[in-house]
Amino acid sequence: MTLLKPNSLAALLLSTAVPALADVTLPALFSDHMVMQADVNAPVWGWADAGEEVTVSLAGHQATARTGADGRWRTNLPPMxxxxxPLTLTVEGKNKLVIQDVLIGEVWLASGQSNMAFQFSRGQYAQAETEAAALPQVRMFTVKAQSTRAPQERCEGAWVVATPETVGAFSAVAWFFGKDLHGRLGTPVGMINSSWGGTDIAAWTSEEAQAGVxxxxxxxxxxxxxxxxxxxAKAEAAHEKRLAAWKEAVRKAKAEGRPAPRGPRKEAHPDVSQNRPANLFNGMISPLIPYALRGAIWYQGEHNCATVEKASLYATQLPLLIQDWRARWNKELAFAWVQLPNFEQTAPRPLVREAMLKSLSVPNTGMAVTIDAGEANDNHPKDKKTVGGRLALWALAKVYGADVPAWSGPLPAGHEVRGGEVVLGFEHTTGGLAARGGELRGFMIAGTDKVWKPGTARIEGGKVVVSSAEVAAxxxxxxxxxxxxxxxxxNGAGLPASPFRTDDWEITAP
Structure with missing residues (x-):
């Protein structure tokens, strides 16, 4: 065996490193089984040596770019x-990259917290629908979680083709949404799942956008x-103390035949917290920009129900996030969200739902009302088919112009006081208004004293009339x-009405 002198070893390492630096590289999104957005200029980008010319080829189209001094290059493939x-994408500079099994179709980003991350295998329909998941034209890219203080260029993940063996790990909401789009449009669908449980909307919005508010x-x-x-040092000492107490609790639980308690978590530096503002935008959204998308679906808000103050900010934060993402992708980016479902908790959940309803004033947006699709005792309801399906109804109708019976449940459209009654108007009353499962219920009514009483409600055409013997005016x-x-x-199409209120009285407690 020949031993290298230190200077010879350095020379060898340098000689092996130089070709690596010269290699053209791509973001993880550009990999086998990818789906590229149809009918738009599709950005392709990556890294190479400064000054290196890079040629991108797909389906008979070619585009070139010259790498800048910062080592980055970018070009656009024309609309297809x-x-x-299956197509083959080649990217060639001093080396050649070959991406196989590329489809062109509809690409959507799915983001939010745990209910978007919720996997198909955990859902209500997993057993019944797994075999139907043999849909090779539907693919999903799941972004590996990372929380960072600076915007990142790279993320980890891979495109996975939908099969009965792979669908279990897919986001359930994103799967049912994409499956419905594919079934109706007949085109390939690519879903990019970038979500993290228990996270705040502020973490998903850029620091620049939030600094102006x-x-x-x-x-x-x-x-x-x-x-x-x-x-x-203090955090470490506190953790050791909690750890010792936990070990004692485990010992006692074992002796008494009880399940062991969950172990304590060490307090992390605030800089790496997944809830620090902009951290998830930096780590899990920034690396995806400017990959061509048709739109985004959003399921988040539970974390923002913690206090009245946090919930009240959501009416500012959701439109801001949409504006922020559109500024970085394109101003036409379609965007829809899930209005929070029913769940029993002492929290200002109605305020977040109201913020979501008000955010429909942002153009080219939609909302899936799911007030009937939750579970009273579980913040992670298992019926994600209804959720994904309602999001898809909106996309099919408003983004693709498809003929669907209805794409929204009844939404409030003005009211008037008529003597001792309040008459409520609605839009999206396809098939007429209806009370499901008995007499119409769920209405409260109040006078100027702001004391709420149960209301008696009846349907009159496309309106609801509410009154109470206890509220004269x-x-x-x-x-x-x-x-x-x-x-x-x-409504007659079976879609539920959104929760709402006609007053704007201050709310100080859940």
Whole structure:
């Protein structure tokens, strides 16, 4: 065996490193089984040596780019029609990359917290629908979780073709959404799942966007202060103390034949928290930009129900996130979200639902009302088929112009006081208004004293009339204004009405 002198070893390492630096590389999104967005200019980008020319080829189209001084290059492939036959994407500079089994179709981003991350295998329909998941034209890319203080260019993940063996790990909501689009449009569908449980909407929005909003900037400054004050030694000592107490609790539980308690978590530095503002935008959204998308679906908000103050900010935060993402992708990016379902908790959940309803004022947006699809005792309801299906109804109707019976449940459209009654107007009353499962319920009514009483409600054509013998001069009505309400107003297409209120009175407690 020949031993190399230190300077010879350095020369060898340098000689082997140089070709690696010269290699053209791509983001993880550009990999086997990928789906590219049809009918738009499709950005392709990556890294190479400064000045290196890179050629991208797909389906007879070519585009070139010259790498900048920063080692980055980017070009666009021209708009192409949807194609289900597998294509090969080649990227060539000093080396050649070959990406196999590329389809052209519809690409959507699916993001949010645990109910978007919720896997198909855990859902209500897993057993019944697994065999039907043999759909090779539907693919999913799941972004590996990473929380960072600076915007990242790279993420980890891989495109996976839908089969009965692979679908279990897919986001259930994203799967049912994509499956319905594919079934109706007949085109390939690619879903990019970038979600993380228990996270705040602020984590998914860029720091630049939030810095322009005083209330959000204040929260960011608070996180900076927490980071500056963090004492790693104290955190370690506190963890050791909790760990010792936990070990004793485990010993006692074992002796008494009880399940062992969950172990304590070590306090992490605030800089790496998944809830620090912008951290998930930096780590899990930034690396995806500018991959061509048709739109995004969003299932988040549970974390923002913690306090009235947090919930009240959501009406600012959701439109801001949409604006932020559109500024980075394109202003036409379609965007729809899931209005939080029913769940029994002492929290201002109705305020977040109201913020979601109000956010429909943002153009080219939609909302899936799921007030009937939750579970009173589980914040992670297992029926994700209904959720994904309702999001797909909106996309089919409003993004693709498909003829669907209805794409929204009844939404409030004005009201008037008529003597001792309040008359409520609605839009999206396809097939007429209906009370599902008995007499119409879920309405509360109040006068100027702001004391709420149960309302008696009846349907008159496309309107609902509410009154109460206890409220002689009503001024306001609320519908399904509770965390786990029992309202039963639907339209004739079987879609539920959104919770709402006609008043704007200050709410100080859940």
């Amino acid at each position: 029609k949807s194609r289900a036959e 005083p209330a959000l900037k204040e929260a960011m400054e608070s996180w900076k202060a927490r980071a500056a004050a963090f004492d790693a 009503p001024v306001a009505v609320r519908y399904s204004w509770a965390s786990n309400p029992d309202g039963n107003l639907f």
